[in-house]
Amino acid sequence: MSIDTTAPAATTPSATNDPTAPTYDNRTAFADELIRLARTDERIVAVCNDSVGSSNLTAFRDEFPSRLINVGIAEQDMVGVGAGLASSGMIPFVCAAAPFLTGRSLEQVKADVAYSQHNVILCGMSPGMAYGELGPTHHSVEDLSWLRALPGLDIIVPADRLQTRQAVRAAVASPRPTFIRVGRHKVPDVTPEGTELVRGRFQQIRAGRDVTFIVTGTLVSRAIEAAAVLAESGIEARVLNASYIAPLDVEAIVAAARETSAIVTAEEANVAGGLGAAVASVVSQLEAGARVPLRILGLTEFAPTGSTDFLLNYFGLSSAHLVTAAREARAHA
C-alpha cells in the first residue's frame, strides 16, 4: 500500500489580503483527500456518530461502504472503537462535530488514544463557532485547552484547503494520535504555494520585525489583513500560522519574542489554556529583555446568539481588532 504524498496540491494562490478572495469549506478538501488516499491504502477507515453528512463522508461511504463505520449517536463508543481499529493496524479517521468529539469523549481521548498511544486520527468537524446561532452547546472553543493538556496527542489546525489536505496526508504517512480541526466556516487560501506542513512547526506567512501575530485557523487570513493595514503606517508585522498547536513551535515563539517588539495571539477558542496561553507560557519564562508585551485574543465567555462572523467580531477577532491590539502591545514595549 503506497502513499502518494506529492499529489495533488490544491491550486492555491499565495497569501492574500484581498477580502474579495474566494473562500472554502475545509471539509470538502478533507473528504476529497481522504478518499484519494483510501483508494490505495486499505488501512484507512472512517468512523462517525451519525454525522455522515455533516462530516462530509457521503462520498467516502458510497465508494467504501464497508470502511465507513457509523456507530450512531454514541461518541464514547465511537472513540473507543477508533482505538480498537487502530490497535489492529487500521488508520481510523474518527469524525464528529468537534464539541461532541472532544467534550463527550474526553476520557476516551485521554485513556484510549493519548495514554494508550493508539494511532487514532480525531477529526473535529466544524470547530470553533462554526455553528454560530446554534450556540455554545455546539461551539467547540474549549477543545484546544482540553487537548493541550494531554501528552502524546498532536493538535493540528489547518488554516485552509491546502493545509487540510496536508494534515490528512501527514496522518496517513506517519500515523500517530492526532486531533485535526476541520473547519466549516469558509476561509480563503492563505498558505503560500510550496509551503510544507511540518510537524511541530508554525509557517511564516509574512516577514516582519516590528510585531508578531501568532494566529491559527480562521484567524490567519484576518492577521494577514491586519499586517497589510499596519504596513501602511510603516509597521512590519510578522505573521505566523500556528497550524500545529501541539507539538508547539517553541523556537518560533522565542524568535518572535527576541526579534520583534510585541506579540499578539488570536484564536477562535477560549483563551483559558489555548494557543495564547501556550505562547504566554513560553514568553513569560524568557530572560527579562525578551519578555515582550503580549496580547491574547480569543473567547472569554459563552457566546451570545449570532452568526460565526458576527461572533468573531463580537469577541474582538476582526482584522481591525488585531491592528488595535498590535498597536497597543507595541506601545507597551
Added chain:
Amino acid sequence: MLATDLEQVEVWRALRAQLEDASAADRDALLAEKARLTRRSIITMISTAGQGHVGGDLSVTDILTTLYAYTLRIDPANPTLAGRDRFILSKGHCAGALYTTLAHSGYFEPAELNTFMAPLSSLNGHPNRNKVPGVETNTGPLGHGLPVAVGQAMAAKLSKNDARIFVVMGDGEMQEGSNWEALMTASQYKLDNLVAIVDRNRLQQGGRTEDTNALDPLDERLASFGCEVRVIDGHSYAELVEAFAPSTTGKPVAIIANTVKGKGVSFIEDRVEWHHKVPSAEQVLLALQELS
C-alpha cells in the same frame, strides 16, 4: 517495555500441549492447579506492594487462567502476532490478576511482580500497553474496554482474519453507559467474534450492585441488546471452556460469569470491605494456607 521470559513461555507451551490432550477431568484439574498458583501469587504481590484490589483479582482469576492457559490463540513469545486473539481487562483495577497471569504465561519475568506499584515500575496499578507486553490497551477508567474490543472485532472482520476478541468487565462496570453503546454497535455489526464477559461477583466498591444501581435482569438486558447470552459458574473450568466456544447465532457472545469476590480465601470472600483492603502479615499466611 518488559522483556519476554522464554523459560516461562516454554512452561506455558508445555501446559497448553498437556491441556489439549487431556480428558475433561484432567484439564479441569490442571487449570485448578494453575489458578491456585496464580491466586497465591496475587496475595503475595498485593502484600509486597501494600496495595491492590484483592477481591476482584480473585473473582476473575479462573476466567483469566482458562483464557490464557487454554482458550486464547496467542503466542506469549510474540505478543504482537498478527491475527492473534485479543484480551482486554476492562476492569483495569484488577491489573494484579492480569499481571500474574501474563507473567506466568511468559510475557515477562514473574520476578517483576515484586515491583507491583513500586516507584517507576512497569506494573502500574492499572495496565499500560506501552510498558507491559500482552496488554492490548490501557484501562482503568471503567466502561472503556468494551468499545475498544468492538473496534478490534471490526478490524478482524475488515481484515478477514478469524481472530476472536475477549473482554472482561466488572459487573459494577456495567453501570457505565458506554458499555451499552458498544453492545448496540456490536449487535448492529454482527460481531460474532466478540466475547464480552461480565465478572458477576455482585459487589462493587461501595456495596452490593443490586442495592446500588441494580443490574438484574442482566441476562435479559444483554439479550435485548442483541447478544447471545451464556450464564455460567465463573469458577467452573468446564463451564468456562464451554462458554468460550464460538458464537452459534452470528451474534456477539455475552457471558455472565457468576463469581465470588475474593474467591479462594474464606475471610475475603463476598465481603465488600475487601474491594481493595490489604491483608495483614497474619492474614497473608492464613490465605496462603487456604491456597496450599
